[in-house]
Amino acid sequence: SETPARAAATLPPVLANLDAAEASALSGREPVEAGASGWTLVVYSTASRDAAQSLSRRYAQAGYRSSVLTSGSGDRIRHRVAVGQFASRDDAFRLRNRLPPQAPADTWALDLQSL
Numbered sequence: 001s002e003t004p005a006r007a008a009a010t011l012p013p014v015l016a017n018l019d020a021a022e023a024s025a026l027s028g029r030e031p032v033e034a035g036a037s038g039w040t041l042v043v044y045s046t047a048s049r050d051a052a053q054s055l056s057r058r059y060a061q062a063g064y065r066s067s068v069l070t071s072g073s074g075d076r077i078r079h080r081v082a083v084g085q086f087a088s089r090d091d092a093f094r095l096r097n098r099l100p101p102q103a104p105a106d107t108w109a110l111d112l113q114s115l
Contacts, residue, residue: 022095026084029060032067033085034115039092040069040082042110052079059083071115082110 018026032040044055052068059066059081069080086092092109 018095018098022098025086025091026065026095027063028065030065030085032065032069032082032112034067034069034112036085036112038112039086039089039109040112041084041086041092041096041107042069042080043083043104043107044081045078047077047079049079052081056081069110069115080110085112 043059044052046052049068049070056066056068064083065085066081066083069082070077071080072078084092084095086095086109089109089111096107096109
């Protein structure tokens with residue numbers, strides 16, 4: 001479901017047990033760059049910009065590189081909470097599979113050049 005309550009209940013996973021390269025791809029203050037070469041992990045997608053921004057701020061406060069990426073038009077606008085920026089799809093999936101259990105089960109990889 002896409003309610004703000006769902007976003008409020010979603011807590012960022014703790015950055016732990018990652019090597020330096022993995023932590024570097026997931027953490028930092030730089031925004032995730034839409035249109036850049038690389039991939040990101042989408043942890044939440046909603047029509048509500050406010051809900052997406054709120055969750056993205058929580059990820060950033062937990063140390064993640066996080067941004068809201070908006071795409072679509074009209075009634076099909078989606079605001080996606082993107083976490084991390086990876087060189088390849090394989091890198092994104094490898095790290096997705098290593099996130100702690102509190103990461104959303106439906107997290108998926110997005111090609112940043114598709115935006």
